[in-house]
Amino acid sequence: MSQGSGSSMAAVDNILDKLTSSTDDFEFEGGYDEGIIGAITLAPTPVLIDAEELHEEDAYAAVFLNVVLIVCVLLAYYIKQHRIYYMPESAAAMIVGVLLGAFVRYFLTDLTMYQFSPEFFFFCLLPPIIFEAGYSLEKKEFFRNLGAIALYAFGGTIISTFIVGSLTFYFAQQGWITGISTTNRMESLLFGALISAVDPVATLSIMNNPELECNRLLYTLVFGESVLNDAVAVVLFKTFRKYYDEDAPDLTAGMIPKILLDFSSMTILSILVGIGLGLMTSFIYKHTNLRKFSNLESTLLFLCCYFCYATAEALELSGIMAIFTNGVVISHYNSYNLSDDARHATEHIFETLATVSETIVFLYMGMGVFTDKFSNWSLSFSLFAMLFCVLGRFCNIFPLSYLANLNRKKDASRIGCNMQIVLWFAGLRGAIAYALAENMPGQNRETYISGTLVICFITTVFCGGCTESLLTTMNMKDKKSANANDAEEEVENLIVSTSLIVEFDEFVAHQGFKRWLVDIDRNILMVYFGGAKKRNAVRGIELATIDESMSILSDNNDDDDDDDDEFALKNTMRMSLSTPK
Numbered sequence: 001m002s003q004g005s006g007s008s009m010a011a012v013d014n015i016l017d018k019l020t021s022s023t024d025d026f027e028f029e030g031g032y033d034e035g036i037i038g039a040i041t042l043a044p045t046p047v048l049i050d051a052e053e054l055h056e057e058d059a060y061a062a063v064f065l066n067v068v069l070i071v072c073v074l075l076a077y078y079i080k081q082h083r084i085y086y087m088p089e090s091a092a093a094m095i096v097g098v099l100l101g102a103f104v105r106y107f108l109t110d111l112t113m114y115q116f117s118p119e120f121f122f123f124c125l126l127p128p129i130i131f132e133a134g135y136s137l138e139k140k141e142f143f144r145n146l147g148a149i150a151l152y153a154f155g156g157t158i159i160s161t162f163i164v165g166s167l168t169f170y171f172a173q174q175g176w177i178t179g180i181s182t183t184n185r186m187e188s189l190l191f192g193a194l195i196s197a198v199d200p201v202a203t204l205s206i207m208n209n210p211e212l213e214c215n216r217l218l219y220t221l222v223f224g225e226s227v228l229n230d231a232v233a234v235v236l237f238k239t240f241r242k243y244y245d246e247d248a249p250d251l252t253a254g255m256i257p258k259i260l261l262d263f264s265s266m267t268i269l270s271i272l273v274g275i276g277l278g279l280m281t282s283f284i285y286k287h288t289n290l291r292k293f294s295n296l297e298s299t300l301l302f303l304c305c306y307f308c309y310a311t312a313e314a315l316e317l318s319g320i321m322a323i324f325t326n327g328v329v330i331s332h333y334n335s336y337n338l339s340d341d342a343r344h345a346t347e348h349i350f351e352t353l354a355t356v357s358e359t360i361v362f363l364y365m366g367m368g369v370f371t372d373k374f375s376n377w378s379l380s381f382s383l384f385a386m387l388f389c390v391l392g393r394f395c396n397i398f399p400l401s402y403l404a405n406l407n408r409k410k411d412a413s414r415i416g417c418n419m420q421i422v423l424w425f426a427g428l429r430g431a432i433a434y435a436l437a438e439n440m441p442g443q444n445r446e447t448y449i450s451g452t453l454v455i456c457f458i459t460t461v462f463c464g465g466c467t468e469s470l471l472t473t474m475n476m477k478d479k480k481s482a483n484a485n486d487a488e489e490e491v492e493n494l495i496v497s498t499s500l501i502v503e504f505d506e507f508v509a510h511q512g513f514k515r516w517l518v519d520i521d522r523n524i525l526m527v528y529f530g531g532a533k534k535r536n537a538v539r540g541i542e543l544a545t546i547d548e549s550m551s552i553l554s555d556n557n558d559d560d561d562d563d564d565d566e567f568a569l570k571n572t573m574r575m576s577l578s579t580p581k
Contacts, residue, residue, distance in 0.1 A: 061113040068100055072359050080209075085468035088205050090362045090430075091461040097366020105370040114371045116364045118438040121431065122319070125361055127309045128353035130320050133227050134327025135350055141220045148221060148404035148415065152423075153228030156396035157196050161236055163392040164385070165192025171384055179378030179447035186244045187441075191448050193240055194437055195389055195455065197233035198226050199430025206467040213478045214471060218419050222426050230432045231321035232267070237436050238318070239263045246442055270318040274325030277308040281330055282529040285337035297342035298349065305330070333530035361431040362460070368434070368453055377450040385451050386458065393427040418474040425470055428459040 075096070076089040104114050142149070169188035171177045181187045204223060207214040239262045243255055281304040284290075290297050305326060312322035335343060401415045401423070408414045415423075429452070437445075437452035471477055 057110065058113065065113070068096060068363065069356075069359060072096055072363060076359075083209070085206055085209075085212075086465040088203075088460070088464040088467075090205065090358065091464050093359050093362035094366035094457060094460055097363040098369050099366075100363070101367035101370035104367070111371045114364075114367050116368045116372065116434070116438065118435045121361065121435045123310075123313075125357040126320070126431075126435075127306055127323055128350060129357050130227070130230070131305050131309075131323050131327040132350040132354035133223075134324040135331045136347070137328055137331065138220070139328065139332065141216065142224050145217065145220050145224065147407060148401075149224035149228060151400045151404055152221070152225040152396070153232055156225070156400055157229050157232045157236065159396040159400075160196040160389075160392035161189065161192040161233075163192070163395055164195055164388045165189035167388045167391070168192065168381075168385065177378065177381045177384055179376050179381050180444045181442065184244075184246065184442070186240060187444065190237060190240045190244060190440060191385075191437075192392075193233055193236040194433050194440070194448075195385065195429060195452060196229070196236075196392065197429065197432040197436065198229045198427050199432050203426045203428055203464055203467045206464070207471070212468065212471065215419065215476045215478055217413065217415070218422060218476055221415070221419075221423060225423075227324055228321075231270070231318050231324060233432065234320055234436065235263055235266050235270070235318045237439075238316070239266065241439075241441070244441055266317055267321060269315075270312055270321035271325050273312050273315070273317060274308060274322035275329055277304065277311065277322075278326040278329030279333070279525075279529050280304075281326075282334040282337060285334050286529055291337070291339040291342070294339050294341040294345065297338055298345050301330070301334075301338075301342075301346055302349070333525065336530055358431075365431060365434055365453065365456060369457070372449065372453075374446055374450040376444065376446040378447050381447055382451040382454040386455050389427070389429070389455060393424055397424045397427075418476060422470060422474050422476055425463060426467075428463055429456045430460060431456075 072093045075092045165188045172182045207219050308326040309319040309323040313319040401420045437449045440448045
């Protein structure tokens with residue numbers, strides 16, 4: 001053996017000895033061949049995972065979760081069937097989730113399948129919930145009260161954000177709250193934005209029970225605010241997140257105009273994306289023969305809706321704002337382009353998806369009590385944050401209600417004191433706030449997540465359960481005679497069955513600018529996007545429906561003055577419907 005070869009082998013033996021004896025840094029001694037040393041690599045020993053075993057574990061988890069979801073649905077049925085108003089379906093799902101979380105925490109080691117994933121929530125569970133809210137929206141009531149809804153959703157969310165954020169930061173500086181930053185004001189504002197996301201699913205589930213006869217205006221305000229408020233809170237959170245810097249925590253005065261500009265531009269652009277893609281979808285359906293293939297109609301509609309949400313998120317806008325607007329636009333224009341089978345199918349599909357998604361969300365929120373890692377939970381933060389939420393809600397509902405009433409001259413449309421109290425009480429926190437808390441930056445993230453979960457649990461279970469009692473105490477139930485209710489229901493069925501486009505009070509309200517918008521909608525947009533020909537075709541049916549509806553109402557009305565008003569209104573409606581478009 002040559003001398004070079006012998007020195008090379010000695011070098012290799014030296015390296016092997018070093019590797020087996022220590023993992024510390026070392027130097028090679030003696031001569032060695034660099035080609036041999038270069039061929040030696042230090043790689044970790046691969047861990048072999050049995051794919052079949054992993055698949056089997058996931059299958060067991062899937063079966064377990066499906067059984068629990070079935071239990072939640074049966075509980076919801078039991079609650080509705082027996083009218084258990086003190087236990088909303090969402091609260092029942094959270095309690096089941098808590099029990100399931102405790103079980104898997106103490107009996108299982110891998111909790112991956114049982115932990116809340118914010119990305120899965122935002123991209124899989126949230127889109128069908130928000131779209132269904134816009135698609136099934138009662139547009140007449142929503143837009144009639146749009147001013148008040150916008151005040152609560154935009155102005156109220158901003159007020160609540162700064163009140164909660166400022167008080168949180170001040171109390172942390174004074175040492176009354178532990179577990180969060182005492183120097184980073186933007187961190188507190190981020191929490192103020194996420195916790196201002198109102199999600200009154202429990203309250204709405206109680207209010208929506210027909211036997212309770214909840215005040216129509218109250219329900220419209222709570223529902224409208226909750227949908228827009230979620231979008232505004234997410235936009236605020238994203239805007240603050242851009243300016244968050246853990247190394248430069250001070251919020252300067254020069255940053256405020258930029259923040260407001262970013263917030264406004266993100267909101268407007270998100271709405272435009274929703275409107276634009278909604279009109280594009282309607283145009284495709286209007287100018288194709290997709291109605292011949294109902295399965296393709298429903299499939300394309302679902303994909304177009306998700307495309308809207310994904311596009312807005314990819315552009316760093318608000319997917320919630322975009323897809324809600326998209327749902328409203330598609331419902332208004334595209335519903336008349338669909339075949340009857342596809343129209344009914346899509347309504348049920350989106351409603352079913354929304355129900356399943358909501359159940360999954362609350363179930364996982366309940367499991368989060370045990371499956372998430374809360375090593376930095378702060379009792380003082382949770383209690384004070386709850387108090388700040390109540391105070392922030394108070395400071396936006398009552399002043400903004402006063403402003404909203406300035407433009408409401410009729411007593412029936414005014415937001416009374418009792419209604420304001422219910423609105424204040426209805427500010428429950430839910431999945432949006434919890435998901436945003438999961439995306440909190442910084443080292444205090446777990447403190448914010450645990451505090452948010454406590455607030456969500458308390459407001460959903462206890463506040464949601466007290467909704468029916470509060471409605472009764474505040475006299476927020478419409479009291480009508482049985483005959484009046486039966487007559488109203490019969491009229492409503494007649495109107496819905498013939499797709500009545502012109503509402504009873506629409507002709508009185510369409511004056512000036514509003515009338516101009518209606519003309520553009522009917523004479524231009526509906527021609528290209530919204531099935532205008534079909535709308536004209538049903539006018540003869542609508543005239544007969546008006547006559548029959550008015551006869552039902554007159555049979556249940558003993559007031560001669562009201563009869564005269566109905567006669568005049570009927571003639572106005574007939575004249576408007578008879579006018580060629």
